[in-house]
Amino acid sequence: MRGLVYVAIALGLTIVFGMLRLVNFAHGAFYAIGAYVGLVVAEHYGLAAGLIVAPLAVALFAVVLDRTLLRFFYDRDPTAQILVTFGIAIVVEESLRLIFGGTTRSYPVPAALSTSVNLGFTLYPAYRLCFAVGIVVIVLAVWVFLQRTNFGLIVRASIRDRTMVQLLGGNVDLASTTIFALGAGLAGLAGAAASPIYSVDPNTGFSFLVPSFVVVVIGGLGSFWGAVLGGLLVGELQSVTTLVFPAASDVVIYIAMALVLLIRPSGLLGESEVIRG
């Protein structure tokens, strides 16, 4: 279950890195914005509305951020990118804290979905089931978008050769901004959708940020299916460790990340670029 949330967040993170070569430490902040915006909208207009408004709001915010600030950082070294997105993350999280207060807020699960569904072998909460299905649908939808549409083609070609795509008339800037918004929107959607399960507090952003990087590293920075595989693996790893060796359940994902970085830095499904000396 947790794995699926990781998949949702990691997907946005890895797409942005893969397509834009941007390391985004503010990704967790997008999740947090989505969670809070979703919360406010859901309280007044219901969860469904929240699930629609939240990702759009986050995507809009991301577009503004990209156009005003981040696009100047695409070509800069990763250090500068990490620093500026880290700074943005702090600003966002603190703003959320000031606006919404520092306490944990809980999310209304719609009455229709508060029941449990009999899956034959177990009773499973209906909402979580919907969430799982939703994630799968989203993953596939994004995949189709990138692989099968013209626009997705431009986006994928832009990573290979930005200049060439520009010369051929493709709008690279639009592609970049769209990708960034897409990644942010995914995180926002995850925030709005997962919060009935996990509740929301100002630290949410950072507490999901670091594990999402773990997922992305294990799956392979920049790899679409790597994020999916990584998310599921990390989720499973945590669950299993909690049962078998509970003291290590937090540490184990970092040990896994360290091992991957040392043995196969490109991750399970990533391309093997030259990242070691």
Added chain:
Amino acid sequence: MTVAGELRFYGLTILGLILFPFLIHPIGGYGGLATEVLIVGIGSVGFNLLLGYAGLLSYGQAMFYGVGAYVALLTVSRFFPDHPNFWLALALGVAFVTLMAFVIGMLVVRLYGIYFSLLTLAFAQMFFFIVFKWRDLTQGDDGLQGITVPAMGLGPWSIDLTTPFPALNLGPFGDLSDLHYWYAFAALVTLAVLAFMRALVRSQFGEVLGAIRDNEERSALIGFDPRRYKVAAFVIAGALTGLSGALRGLYDTSIAPDALTVETSGNFVIYTVIGGVKTLFGPLVGTGLIMYLQNVLSAKTDAWRLIEGLIFVAVIVFLPGGILGARRKSARAELAKAVSAKAGP
């Protein structure tokens, strides 16, 4: 390095260290804050060696800071409870962290860019959770509280660092008794660290380190071994950060696991970047400024950390060299002129 240059450095630094706690008094500062700024600042100076001079963004310095504090406090409370010794606590804290930095350094320098940063983050998280969960040793979430820190032995004297200076009213600049001996000790250590860093950066070692930072490929192909230099830098930075942590632990007589969090690692980044990477005093200035904001502003408004974040972003975007960094460019031009003068007809 001229005699005048040396005098100027020591003179200004000593003067600055002496005046610092009094100058911040009128704006809400106090002796304890000044001491904390120096102690944490030492860690920032260490971090700067990695980021500014070696070009390595380590997101895990908190592990050295926190472990240094824990080892120092455990030395007097657990390891040697019958013969608690101030210097031993400090020494063991630094020694353990140095060893840690060596082992971890050997592993992390194989990676570059984001992968390097993420690996340092992974190790830091590992240590955080180890400290958090190892209740037997570290008291877990509660941390170590109220440890009896022995007086500092210095030859025939035994100095209790918590002793305040004698009272002396300095008007708007506070009272001398607001300062404790701890400040004097921290100031001396800070001076030593700055002097060391200054020498290091101007030395052969520092020159090569800078060359590796500016063009690693070229450096390897003229015969330098980048990996060993990076490990050395990592170890020195780790040791300094560990010293900072050990001092903090002994000063606070307590430590909690949040000294090892991502936030703490992030703080070193923030302080150093704002103050100025690649400058000697930048990290201290940044630490001072932000810790001042944290302390003084937090009483007045809830938005202090937001302000901190905004300053941070503003500095990165508009002032990448940090507050003290603007002077640096002109210094480089001077250097170029000086060198060409030497190579003349």
Added chain:
Amino acid sequence: MSEIILETKGLGKSFGAFAANADIDFTVREGELRAVIGPNGAGKTTFFNLLSGVATATAGDIFFEGRRITPLGGPRRVALGIAKAFQTANLYPDETVLQNCRLAALARTQGSFAFEPFRPSRRLDEVDRIAHEALELVDMTALAGARAGDLSHGDKKRVDIAVAIATKPKILLLDEPVAGMSLEEVRKTDALIRGLAKRMTILLIEHDMTMIMGISDSITVLHQGKILAEGTPAEIRANQRVQEAYLGGHTEGHV
């Protein structure tokens, strides 16, 4: 005949299924000026990368002065005396020309790693001497104080050669030293290389055939990653297979 200074046996470099270099048995003697030529994509730069340690061989061995150096990394090879000047000049752009050379000289005098935290290298006269010598050899002393990044393309390449020389090499690998240079610069660089050839062994990748034919003691021709032919300039010029490898049989002027 002088001693063999550099030798490769069965040297190969493959990227997956693609073999950039294969079965290279290569020998060069001390003091030789050997040109390595071939059409684009023949694997010349890969060969130099293998020799200098930038790339790791996937097959075969390299011997320098009789010693097997295949597992050694770049810095170690420089210490042994193998220096390379880059195809696109790779300098420290923010440093002066002199400082670029001084760093190379420093590496030569201190070794690959020296923990000298208190000694400033400005005190080392040896380093200055070597750096100035290298600059004089390439006739760039006048520009010693200039910022390396500000130089013209041709000047940068000359500085790059000076930096390589400042490591006091026994064998110098020059990767397209005159590429992109004006006629006058080519002439000067040609004279420079001839001068250097008296002091050290030189391996040269170039496309400028006139220069190659005039300057080389011998030539190795690479084609599709393997050695196609070896011999004196006259022998290579007359070689049918070499002419075929270069489209249309051009062996004069630029390819």
